[in-house]
Amino acid sequence: MFPQVQQSLCGRLIDLEKRVLDHSTEIEHWFRSQWRSHSPPFYGSVDLRNACFKLAPVDTNLFPGGFNNLSESALPVAVQALMVSVETHCPDIARVLLIPENHTRNSFYLANIARLRDLLQQAGLEVRIGSLNPEITEPTEFAGQTNLGDAFNLLVEPLVRQNDRLGLKNFEPCLVLLNNDLSAGVPPILQGLVGQKVFPPLHAGWASRRKSEHFAAYNSVAEEFAQRLQIDPWLINPIFRQCRGLDFQARLGEQALADAVSEVLSKTQLKYKEHGINQQPFVIVKADAGTYGMGIMTVKDPSDVLGLNRKQRNKMAVGKEGLVFSDVIVQEGVHSFETVDQPEGSAVAEPVVYMIDRFVVGGFYRVHVERGPDENLNAPGARFVPLPFEEGCQQPVVGAEPDATPNRLYLYGVVSRLALLAASRELKATHPASQGLSPSLSVLTP
Amino acid sequence: MFPQVQQSLCGRLIDLEKRVLDHSTEIEHWFRSQWRSHSPPFYGSVDLRNACFKLAPVDTNLFPGGFNNLSESALPVAVQALMVSVETHCPDIARVLLIPENHTRNSFYLANIARLRDLLQQAGLEVRIGSLNPEITEPTEFAGQTNLGDAFNLLVEPLVRQNDRLGLKNFEPCLVLLNNDLSAGVPPILQGLVGQKVFPPLHAGWASRRKSEHFAAYNSVAEEFAQRLQIDPWLINPIFRQCRGLDFQARLGEQALADAVSEVLSKTQLKYKEHGINQQPFVIVKADAGTYGMGIMTVKDPSDVLGLNRKQRNKMAVGKEGLVFSDVIVQEGVHSFETVDQPEGSAVAEPVVYMIDRFVVGGFYRVHVERGPDENLNAPGARFVPLPFEEGCQQPVVGAEPDATPNRLYLYGVVSRLALLAASRELKATHPASQGLSPSLSVLTP
16 A cells, blocks of 8 residues: 555665665764754644655645645654653653644544544543633533544633633643644633743744745755755755735735746746756745645646636635735745546655654644646645655665665655754744744734 | 453452552553653563462563563554654664674574564665674574564674674664663673663673562652552552562571561451451562573462472573573562463463654563463473454553553553653662763673
8 A cells, every 4th residue: 555656767766765774873972962952842744745756845834734745653752752841851851731723623634633632541540621712611622533533522712811821611721732723823711821831832823834934944955955965955954935915806926926936937947957956946825824724726827827817816815714825935846746546547646744843753644536646735625645654754674676665765864853853943043032033922913 | 362350359359450550641641751850761562460369570571571562453553653763762863783692593582583673674774784692703694584474584693892882793873772681791892881871771681680679669659659549559560579689599598588578478368358358368589680581480478489409400500691690579470360271271461562762652462272370381392372452552541441442452552651750760770870980980890
C-alpha cells in the first residue's frame, strides 16, 4: 500500500536520499544543537510534496487536526513525545484544557480531538475540553467513531473566564492547549491570561500568522542544511514571493500578482533547466493567512490571474470563518509524483508528517482521486483517504537501498523537521516581544 | 498469545490495577517530579513476577541483554527514548563506543548487540563496538540472524587505550556505553578515563553492585508510592534480608542463612494471612552480586539450606566469570501465576520490561516450559521462549477493564519504573563520591 513514485524521474531523489542517509549522524547532531537554541512548537504537521526530482514542504500546520489518521503503531511514540514535551515545557503541570475548533459537527475532527485527549491522558495529564463556540452553553456530549472503528465520547464544556485565568466549571488548568487555529481572531476570553501557559502561543494563530514569514524562515533553514549536505537548497525548498495589498473583489493588484507569478515561473524554469527537468513549471497562489486548503489556486501562466471570474475571485478572497485575504504568496508548485492505487484507479498522494515537540511521531498520505499531480490535494468537499505510514520515520536502515521505505520515510521526517525548525524560528521572530511590543499587546484581531 | 493469569486469585491485582489506573495522572506527575531530582539510568530491564495477589520486581538489570527480544513495534519508541537520553545526558556527543560482554559466540547475545547498535545509529549516533575480550586482537566480523530472521553483521574491534582516553583504531568516542556488567571486575583499561562519559557508571557493574542495596532503595520507593496510592506496599514489594560472610564451600554461615530464610518465610506467612492468601510461602536465596540467573535457589523450609550437597553448594558459590559469592539475599518468593500455552502445554511466564532513560520502551515474556510458578525462570541451559509485548506500556485505556491488556501492561510499566527509580537512588547512594571516596578511587576489583 506504500505509494509508488515515478522511477524514471527519481535519479535526483535517490541522490538526495543517499546523501541524507550517509550524513544521518551529522544531521541528527545538528538537529540536537538546533533544538537547544530553538524551542520546538508544541506540535505541528507538515504537508510534503515529492516531485521525485525535489522534495519540499508546502505547508506547516501548527494546529494539526488529523491525529485520528495516525496508525496505531504511531501512538506509543506520540505518547512518549508528549511526555517529553510536558517535561520540557511545563514539568509542573497536571491539568490541560484542550480548545478545539468550533465545527463540532465534523465527525473526523471530533475523532482527532478524541485521539488527542487520549494521547494527553496516556502521557499522564488530566484533560478536559472547552469550546470557544458560543453555541456550547452547557456540557455537551458528542459521540463518534474513529477510523479504527472504536466508539468515542467527547464531553465539550463551555469556557469559564475568572479574572485573568481560563478554565471550566470546577477545573483550573495549568496549560491551555489550542487545537483551534484562531482564524477568526483571538477572542477576548483568551487574551491576557496570567499564570497559565498557552500552547501554541496566540501569535501562532492565523489571525496573525503569515505563510510568507514561515517560508522566509524556511529559506534560511534550508540554506544552512543544504550547505552542510553540499546540495542545492532548491531540492528541498520551493521558490516563493509574497504579494500584498490585493483586493480580489475590487480587482486591485492583479497585475502585481501576475508579475510575481511570472517571476516565480521563470525562476523555476531556470532551475528545471539547470537540473535537466523536463516538466512544465507551475505556481500555487495561496492566501498568506489561509488554512483548510482554502484560497488556493494552481497557475501555469501569469495571464491566468488576470480577469478572474466572480467565482474564482470569491474563492481566493474569503477563507475559513469568513476571514478576508488581501495578501497572498506565490509559491513554486511542487508536483506530487507519488500515487497510490485506489478502487477508482491511480490517485495522487502527498505525505503529511506529524510531529510533537521535536519528534516525528508518524504521518499519513492525503490521497485525492480527482486531482492531478500539480494540484492542491487539501481540497474541501473532496475525498480524502488516509493511508497510515506503517513504519516509523526515525529508523533509517544503513544497509538498505536509499529509496527503501524506512529510508524514504526518514527523509520525509528530516525535511519535515526542517520545516518544524523554521516554524520555531518564525514564532520567535514574530513574537510580539521581539517586535518591540509588550506581550500584553500581543493579541491581534483581524 | 498474551499470558493468562489465574482469575480466581486475581481479586487483589484487579484492585491494584484499578487504583493505579484511577491515579495515573497523579502517578505520572509524581514520576516527572522524581526524574527531576533523580537521574534515570541509561537503560535497564526489570524482571517482574505476577502472583495475581501481588506484583513485584525481583531483579533489576542495568546492562540489559535482550533488546533483540523486543517486538518491532517497540523500536520507534526505543529510538526516540535514546534520542531523549542523549539530549539529556550528553547533547554534544556524536560517537559511541559500545562494549559488549565477552561471550561473543552466543548468537542471541550478538543479536542483542546488533539491535542496540542499530537503535543507537537510528537515534543519530555513530556507533562502533569494542571488546574487552583479550581474544579479540584485530577487527573481527561476526554474522548472525535476528529472531525476526534478518541477517546481521557485527564488527567487533579491540579496544585502544591512549593516555586517559579509550577508543578504537581511528575512533575517538565521546561516550562509552557498557553492555558488559563487569562481573569479573573493572579492567584497568576502563579505569580513570577523563573527558569521556561512561554509562552506566563503573560502580553499577556487578564487581561492586549489590542486590541488597537495590532492594533497600526499592523499599523506600515502594513505601512512598504505596502511601500515595493508599495501598499496602507489600503488594508491590517482596520482603528480603541480606546474609553476609557465607562460605558455601566451607559450610560457613549455614545457620545464619537458615535463620534469615526462617524470618522471611514467617513474615511472608503473616502477610498471606493478613491478605487471606492460601498459598505456601517460599523464598529465593540468591547471590547478592549474582547475575545471569546464576547462584539462585528456591527454598520452602529453613532446613533446606542446611547440609547442601556439593553440587548445590557449587551452584550457589560461583557465578558468572568465576565470581565467588559470599553474600546472599533471601527474598520472599513471588509466584508467577501467569502462563502461556506452548506446544508442550502450559508454561510459566514472567514479564521482563525494558526501559531507556525514564521511558518504558517495551518488553517480553520469559517463558519456561519446564519450571513451576515458584521457580526462577532465568535458568541457563533450559529452554527460553521470549514473547514480545504486542502493545505499549504507556497506553492505559480509561474506559476498559482494569485487567485489559493495555491496562495490565501499564501497571507493569509503572512497577518497573518504580524499580528504575530505585536503581537511580541506589546508584546515587553507592556512588564512590557519596561514600567519601573520590571518583578516581571508584574502581573496585573483586
